Amino acid sequence: MPLLIKRATLLSGKKADVLLQDGKISKIAPQISFSGDKLDGSGKLLLPGLINTHTHAAMSLLRGLAEDMQLSDWLKKVWAYERIMSPASVRAGAELACLEMLQSGTTCFSDMYFHMDEVALAAKKSGIRAVLGYGMIDLGDAKKRKSELACAERFIKEWNGKADGRISCSVAPHSIYTCSAELLLQSRQLSEKYSLPMHIHLSETRAEVFDCLKEKKARPAYYLDRLGAISEKMVAAHCVWLTKEEVRLLALRKASASLNPISNMKLAGGSAAPMPEMQEFGMNVSIGTDGPASGGSFSMFDAMRTLALLQKNQRWDARVAKDSDVLQAATLGGARALGVPAGQIKEGALADLILLDLRASNLMPAHSLCANVVYSAHAGNVTDVIVDGKVVVESRRVLAFDADKVAERAAKEAQRLSDKASALS
Numbered sequence: 019m020p021l022l023i024k025r026a027t028l029l030s031g032k033k034a035d036v037l038l039q040d041g042k043i044s045k046i047a048p049q050i051s052f053s054g055d056k057l058d059g060s061g062k063l064l065l066p067g068l069i070n071t072h073t074h075a076a077m078s079l080l081r082g083l084a085e086d087m088q089l090s091d092w093l094k095k096v097w098a099y100e101r102i103m104s105p106a107s108v109r110a111g112a113e114l115a116c117l118e119m120l121q122s123g124t125t126c127f128s129d130m131y132f133h134m135d136e137v138a139l140a141a142k143k144s145g146i147r148a149v150l151g152y153g154m155i156d157l158g159d160a161k162k163r164k165s166e167l168a169c170a171e172r173f174i175k176e177w178n179g180k181a182d183g184r185i186s187c188s189v190a191p192h193s194i195y196t197c198s199a200e201l202l203l204q205s206r207q208l209s210e211k212y213s214l215p216m217h218i219h220l221s222e223t224r225a226e227v228f229d230c231l232k233e234k235k236a237r238p239a240y241y242l243d244r245l246g247a248i249s250e251k252m253v254a255a256h257c258v259w260l261t262k263e264e265v266r267l268l269a270l271r272k273a274s275a276s277l278n279p280i281s282n283m284k285l286a287g288g289s290a291a292p293m294p295e296m297q298e299f300g301m302n303v304s305i306g307t308d309g310p311a312s313g314g315s316f317s318m319f320d321a322m323r324t325l326a327l328l329q330k331n332q333r334w335d336a337r338v339a340k341d342s343d344v345l346q347a348a349t350l351g352g353a354r355a356l357g358v359p360a361g362q363i364k365e366g367a368l369a370d371l372i373l374l375d376l377r378a379s380n381l382m383p384a385h386s387l388c389a390n391v392v393y394s395a396h397a398g399n400v401t402d403v404i405v406d407g408k409v410v411v412e413s414r415r416v417l418a419f420d421a422d423k424v425a426e427r428a429a430k431e432a433q434r435l436s437d438k439a440s441a442l443s
Contacts, residue, residue, distance in 0.1 A: 020044075021369075021407060022052040026059025027376060028363065029387050036064065038369040041182075041407040046365055057409065061377050062401060063387060066361050067125025067147075067370035068318040069352025071276040072217070072255040072306025075129050075137055076103065076111030078118065079432045080311040089223065089285050096311055100132075102438050108133035110431035112140035113424045115316060120146055120416050122317045122397035125370040125405045128253065128276075128306070128356055130190040130217050134173050142181040145410035145418045147370060149356045150177065151190025151217050154205065158198045167204055174212055184406055186214070186358075188253070193219040194238050195226055202247045209251045215356055216249065221264070222256035223287055239264035248273055253355045255306055257291045258282050265292055269299035274355035277347070279325045281308035290332040293325070293339055304351040305344075319399075322348050322392050341392040369407035374399045 023036040035050040036043060036059075077096075084095040103111075108131065119127055126147035129137055134152045141148035152170045156163035170189060178187040189212075191197040191205040209216040221227060221238045234241045239260060242248050250272035257275045260268070268275070277291045296303050305321050307313045314320075322344050329339035353361030360368040376384065380394050403411035410417055 020052070020054050021404070021409070022050060022054065022056045023059045023064060023371070023373075024056050026062055026064035026373065027387075028064055031384070031387060034064075036363070036371075038404070038407040041369055043363065043365055043367050043369050046363065057373075057402060057404075059373060061375070062373040063376050063381075063391070064363060065123075065372050065374065065391065066349040066363055066367075067372050067403065067405065068123050068348050069304065069356065069358070069361060070119065070124050070127040070307055070316065070318055070321075071253055071274075071304040071352045071355050072278055072308055073115070073127050073129045073316065074131050074309030075115035075127065075140070076108040076131055076133070077309030077311045078114045078316075079103075079107060079111040079428060079435060080309070081314070083436075084311055092285060092312070099435055099439055102435060102442070103133070105133045105136050107431050107435060109136035109140060110428045112137040113144070113419065114428040115310075116140050116144035116146050117416055117419055117421055117424050119316045120144060120403055120411050121400065121414070122315075122319065123372040123374075123400040123403060124316065124318055125372065125403060126352065126356065126358060126360065127316075128188060128215070128217060130188070130192070135176070138177045138180070138185055141185055143418055144416070145184075145405050145408065147184045147358065147360075147405055149186050149188050149215060149358070151188035151215075154191045154201060155196040156198050156201045157196060160200075163198060163201045163204075166201065167208065171208060174208075174214065178212065178214070182406065187212070188215040188217045188356075190217040193222075193226070194230060194241060199245050202242065203245050206247045206249060209249065214251065216252045218252065218254055220254035220257055221259040222282070224259055227259045237261065237264055239267050243267055243271070251357070253304070255308075256282060256287075257296075258287050258289050260292055262292065262295050265295045265301060266299050269296065269301035272302075274302040274304055274351070276304050276306040276355065277325055278306045278308045278313065278321070279328045280314060280321055281312040283324070283328065284314065285312050290328050293329050294333065297343065302351055302354050303343075303347045304355040305348045317397050318348050319391075319395050319397060326392055341386070341389045344392050345388055369404055371404045372400055373402040375401050
């Protein structure tokens with residue numbers, strides 16, 4: 019059904035009516051006559067929906083379970099829990115994640131995990147847009163590699179384009195250190211076959227880089243390029259320990275970066291992704307939150323603010339990571355990375371939009387709306403969320419879910435996991 023957003027404030031400060039039809043923005047004008055459904059945008063800031071390009075949604079159940087640990091110890095604890103996660107666990111965690119993301123203004127997320135049919139069902143039910151990939155790991159085992167690729171392709175055939183196009187798929191080899199060269203190359207080929215993003219962790223830690231140098235005689239980006247695994251469809255998560263020349267290479271190959279500053283800081287990664295060099299070479303930059311076991315939350319507002327502050331502090335230069343560039347990374351940059359025609363308030367773009375309460379004390383005064391969004395806004399400022407032209411959050415209430423029941427199921431499943439883990443230890 020067509021929907022008219024009345025008298026909303028745009029980032030420029032101007033007020034406009036925005037007409038949504040057939041899942042897209044059909045008209046933007048100072049005033050539009052319309053007799054159908056309307057959403058009052060008075061006193062609200064209209065923004066493109068935020069796009070989270072690197073998540074592990076079901077890890078919402080693991081929030082707070084592996085705190086203040088060095089990465090090696092953190093991984094051992096998280097992997098121990100993941101080994102006992104059932105499809106029901108993943109479904110409960112994914113529904114909780116969708117609830118949190120919608121409430122905090124995320125309209126699209128890119129996920130990599132296992133039991134991905136459950137994540138797809140949660141996304142379908144919630145009304146959010148999702149780009150989902152079965153996370154592949156073969157550890158050099160040829161039989162496992164064949165099985166992983168079969169699982170990934172089966173998931174693509176089952177879910178790509180479902181939920182009226184809201185759910186699409188990616189090809190998701192986990193990383194260079196958990197995937198063989200053959201799996202990495204075949205992932206690129208599968209990505210090309212179905213014209214889908216290829217989602218991978220890259221250069222997240224120094225250890226990953228040093229191990230690659232030792233074993234492959236090349237840094238991670240050069241190793242992937244030597245394999246022929248990099249393309250314009252690659253979305254590389256983290257990218258913390260890339261050199262300037264690696265950035266130049268990835269930009270030349272038109273790969274996208276997904277920067278996850280909170281997760282990197284919480285796990286003491288020791289550095290910051292080279293965002294200024296990415297911009298210098300024209301590499302597309304997007305933002306992710308990672309899973310809540312390392313990132314804490316799915317709030318893209320937190321991720322934006324942290325990205326900007328970390329970049330400025332790391333470079334001793336307050337001029338880097340400008341607010342407009344960070345906001346673009348969280349919207350249009352994410353859309354470009356995932357191949358989704360969204361991320362802008364523009365006629366013809368997908369109608370994935372959010373409204374923020376401009377009367378909130380933390381968003382006043384409005385000397386710079388962009389700066390307020392990046393440095394001052396939080397999830398509680400989001401009042402309404404629209405995905406594919408449909409209202410999915412109205413007056414801060416998620417319409418598709420009973421929030422209390424989702425939270426209750428997640429709490430019960432998290433307790434079951436904890437009890438099972440205790441019994442096995």
